[in-house]
Amino acid sequence: MPIFEYQCNRCGREFAQLILNSKEEKEVRCKFCKSNDLMKLISSFSVHQAESSRLADFDASKPRGDDFYKDSRNIGLWAKKRMKEMGVDLGPKMDEIVERGRTGKILEDYEK
Secondary structure, three states, X not given: OOEEEEEEOOOOOEEXXXXXXXXXXXXXXXXXXXXXXXXXXXXXXXXXXXXHHHHHHOOOOOOOOHHHHHOHHHHHHHHHHHHHHOOOOOHHHHHHHHHHHHHOOHHHHHHO
16 A cells, blocks of 8 residues: 655645555645645655675675664674675574674673
């Protein structure tokens, strides 16, 4: 079900509208001033990647800012990529440790 974003040419405000079929799109009105003088906006979107493709695209040698290291998922990705680049395979136990680190569950081990 697509959600379209519009900007009203009369009042200038932006809003989103769920459109279930093409007939409904012709009937869309501004939620604020009820005008039908609207401009459809280009919405932002996200692309989901499998971890294998993220790992393949990831450049572990590129310098990163502090924000990068605040996200535990990035640390795990970096660790996996560096191990792969160095030809190191520490087995499934290492994958488990990296995954526990990425999810924050590894901290539970140190809180006991």
